[in-house]
Amino acid sequence: MPQEKFYITTPIYYVNDVPHIGHAYTTIAADVVARYKRLEGYEVFFLTGTDEHGQKVQQAANDLGVSPQEHVDKLHRRFKELWVRLNISNSDFIRTTEERHKKLVRDILQELHSKDEIYQDSYEGWYCTPCERFWTEKDLAEGNCPECRRKVEKIKEHNYFFRMGKYQQWLVDRIKNDPHFILPTSRRNEVLGFLDKPLEDLCISRPKSRLPWGIPLPFDEEYVTYVWFDALINYISVHGSLDDIKASGFWPADHNMVGKDILTTHAVYWSTMLKAIGMEPPKNIFAHGWWTVNGQKMSKSLFNVVEPNNLIDQFGVDVIRYFLLREVPFGLDGDFSHKALIGRLNSDLANNLGNLLNRTISMMKKYFDGVIPTRSTISDEDSVLAVKSKEVIDDVRKLYDELAYNKILQKIWELVDATNQYIDKAGPWNLVKTDEGKERLKTVMYNSAESLRVLGVLLNPFMPTSTETLMKQLGVETSVEEQGMKSINEWGGLKPGSQTKQAKQLFPRIEDKQAEKILAELAAPKEEKKDDQITIDEFMKVELRTGKILEAEKVKKSKKLIQLKVDIGTETRQVLAGIAESYEPEDLIGRTVIIVANLKPAKLMGIESQGMVLAASKDGKILLAGFDQEPGQGIQVR
Numbered sequence: 001m002p003q004e005k006f007y008i009t010t011p012i013y014y015v016n017d018v019p020h021i022g023h024a025y026t027t028i029a030a031d032v033v034a035r036y037k038r039l040e041g042y043e044v045f046f047l048t049g050t051d052e053h054g055q056k057v058q059q060a061a062n063d064l065g066v067s068p069q070e071h072v073d074k075l076h077r078r079f080k081e082l083w084v085r086l087n088i089s090n091s092d093f094i095r096t097t098e099e100r101h102k103k104l105v106r107d108i109l110q111e112l113h114s115k116d117e118i119y120q121d122s123y124e125g126w127y128c129t130p131c132e133r134f135w136t137e138k139d140l141a142e143g144n145c146p147e148c149r150r151k152v153e154k155i156k157e158h159n160y161f162f163r164m165g166k167y168q169q170w171l172v173d174r175i176k177n178d179p180h181f182i183l184p185t186s187r188r189n190e191v192l193g194f195l196d197k198p199l200e201d202l203c204i205s206r207p208k209s210r211l212p213w214g215i216p217l218p219f220d221e222e223y224v225t226y227v228w229f230d231a232l233i234n235y236i237s238v239h240g241s242l243d244d245i246k247a248s249g250f251w252p253a254d255h256n257m258v259g260k261d262i263l264t265t266h267a268v269y270w271s272t273m274l275k276a277i278g279m280e281p282p283k284n285i286f287a288h289g290w291w292t293v294n295g296q297k298m299s300k301s302l303f304n305v306v307e308p309n310n311l312i313d314q315f316g317v318d319v320i321r322y323f324l325l326r327e328v329p330f331g332l333d334g335d336f337s338h339k340a341l342i343g344r345l346n347s348d349l350a351n352n353l354g355n356l357l358n359r360t361i362s363m364m365k366k367y368f369d370g371v372i373p374t375r376s377t378i379s380d381e382d383s384v385l386a387v388k389s390k391e392v393i394d395d396v397r398k399l400y401d402e403l404a405y406n407k408i409l410q411k412i413w414e415l416v417d418a419t420n421q422y423i424d425k426a427g428p429w430n431l432v433k434t435d436e437g438k439e440r441l442k443t444v445m446y447n448s449a450e451s452l453r454v455l456g457v458l459l460n461p462f463m464p465t466s467t468e469t470l471m472k473q474l475g476v477e478t479s480v481e482e483q484g485m486k487s488i489n490e491w492g493g494l495k496p497g498s499q500t501k502q503a504k505q506l507f508p509r510i511e512d513k514q515a516e517k518i519l520a521e522l523a524a525p526k527e528e529k530k531d532d533q534i535t536i537d538e539f540m541k542v543e544l545r546t547g548k549i550l551e552a553e554k555v556k557k558s559k560k561l562i563q564l565k566v567d568i569g570t571e572t573r574q575v576l577a578g579i580a581e582s583y584e585p586e587d588l589i590g591r592t593v594i595i596v597a598n599l600k601p602a603k604l605m606g607i608e609s610q611g612m613v614l615a616a617s618k619d620g621k622i623l624l625a626g627f628d629q630e631p632g633q634g635i636q637v638r
């Protein structure tokens, strides 16, 4: 039977943004479903990426004095790197400046233009530069942008328009006839409310004279494409041409996962754009809620942006993944607090799950030399545990359809609690005292470990690293990914005779003192660090030392290089310097220079250089950095 396909997407994030827990939240949520569906045997395509055109990028690049392309080439990596750290299993990463994307945007524009779905008109409206949107007079909030409340400008210009308005009734019917299309229901009602007013056509161009950084319209090179019209197409351009996506079996996508801030663009712009090109809208658009931090909106100017890299360093990646999805029902707004995170880590992860694993593995070692025993007697308690496990698995499967992550985790914890209670009730420490008890102990220990195996599979999408470690501790060598959900359809899959392994705790508790310290550090006021600035700690990583040149000779066949032997106090280093056009080797001997002493050695023209000499360059002439007075060699420079 061919593998069933499943397609899930996140928004493509603005490349200018500093990735924070809000971005991480959507991406982790999508990742959990992608991983779960893979465990169920689906062929999954999971897409994320970056949105790289538009006014804000152009502005930021201008401010830095670099080209927009250079700017986005650098910035998009922050997202890519964070996803690696967060264990995101995306199938592809789309960037809207890639050729594959730009080509499909232009093809679609051309097709819509030739079908008269796009027309030119003169337009006068209020334009909000930060939001890159036109507003009508009646949209304005006290004369300002209704979205960001900033000032708007009156602009009159010729532009191109997509006939979005004509799809209004179709869209209303589509939403009303398919309760699964837009979720949660409260958000679906908001979209229907928005569609109560007449739907206007969408301005899809910006004159190049005002904004050159975008995809040129194929039928009028004087204009670039409006950034939203460009960005939404990413969900299909990643698969190639329109024919490619149709043939791929991945359309319509199963879930377009977004935050509530961008539901209208997805539910209205994207659905009608797809309709106009003869394609189905996604099966589901899910708009989740908004994270604030200690009750405040996250913002760079408030210095309260919760940076996922710091959280990972502090608490570990799986703790973050677990917390974000456990704390708040998906769809509702949530407030992030480190205190709540530490609370969940200590109670759910360290005390409940971690303790269950620890004591099971310890008792297995103590009573059975670490080897999983074969079950002997079967009692009512054993059946109750097996039935509970089956009930949890069935419910979890259903809850994934609603993306009810917090309920899934609550359900899974019912099995954690049931297993802890099962052990307490059986009391292995008493059973071991009699021969009859010892027989019973085999079943009790087997079942406790089997329950942990089930938990390992169920929790794998949420905590991929910890659950693989858990499985290794249970002596299961095959990865959860290979085992799949089918491996827990029947109770009793754990192989007797496997050797369990005692290891360090999966989720170490954060004790009160340590928690206080972490919270105090976090509460300390922070200064904003710009992208092109480094901290004093970062600077101090560079080890600068004075060194005396002992020998100097030109490198054969090189116009620029001189090979130096430099005494840096503790040792003599061989250093290559590109200074031959400005200095004669013999003039260098005895001179004190500044060396970067902890630079990774590199080979130049086959010769190893064990450091770098500091120098300035003016009008092609090189000037070695030096001192007013002779400091001697091996002195640290700061």
Ligand code: ME8
Pocket (backbone or CB within 6 Å): 010, 011, 012, 013, 014, 015, 017, 021, 022, 023, 025, 026, 051, 231, 232, 233, 234, 257, 258, 259, 260, 261, 262, 289, 290, 291, 292, 298
């Ligand atoms: O809107 N709480 O990109 P963006 C929860 N490029 N989720 C949050 C959040 C928060 N505080 N902050 C951000 C764009 N998000 C467009 C999208 S798609 C074709 C183009 C998440 O960088 C949430 O998913 O502003 C939200 O929808 C998205 O980041 C906005 O990311």
